[in-house]
Amino acid sequence: MKHLRKCVLQLSAISALLLSLAACSEQLDSAAASTEKAQANSAVVSLDVYKSPTCGCCGKWMEHADASGFETLGHHPVDLNQFKIDKGITAPYQSCHTAVSQEGYVFEGHIPADIIHRFLANPPANALGLVVPGMPVGSPGMEVGSRQDEYAVLVLYKDGSDDIYEHIGSAQ
Template structure:
């Protein structure tokens, strides 16, 4: 009986250890200044998978625009997306979260994130560029461009078009 109890306790401990946060203990942080030399006013935490190349390119886009990007690698991002209210039809390969708690899903140009945060959106959870449109920041492929919409995600689970990006110059 004692042996069975000890085995059960060890198994429970092992299972609970597997539920521990898989993210890094210390996020990677890059602080850049804007073109005038001022400290960047926008910080985003970017949740991505360790091997995603386009996520790394999108983070580079953010940094080039003066955004401070703290990256956290996870093997499975579905829990992060669910925590911030992003439903599967709006998923992309990474999720960024502002200090105000807004979620930014996918390859959104930095200027639209800044614009969104400068506005009032009491019924929104954030923005999304579902999937991975060719030519969007981080998805540049041999000069190819596919027009796409940036969606405004509402707290009720619906979405509306926030901006239509018809050419690369709009990014």
């Protein structure tokens, strides 16, 4: 009987130890999940978007960017054209809105958000940012049914030159 009681006490102690370890493990898993969630939230990229207060397609582009992991904040400068020029975006490259990242990169026009994410992950040397001149139909914020115009996303360099960053549509 004494031996049985000793075995029961040992089993009880082992069970308590296992339950404690399991509870600690769940707390560690919960803490790890909270840390991962906080890191994911801190990875949200903010874009300041400079646009006309009356432009509807700019608002649609901002919704596209927000749905793709960006956090956009709209601004309405008195002289939007001069703002663009001050940022290095000359007339041939201009569109209706200019987004500026925290790092100072500019994103002119209706650029797909996934392309901006890729650019920010690995920006080319001496890049000012990306531009989609004009307002191509089918670009984010410029959707018209199923129509998709071909266009190029250009990388704009600080010296004013450009290069094709990516083709959109069938011209490749």
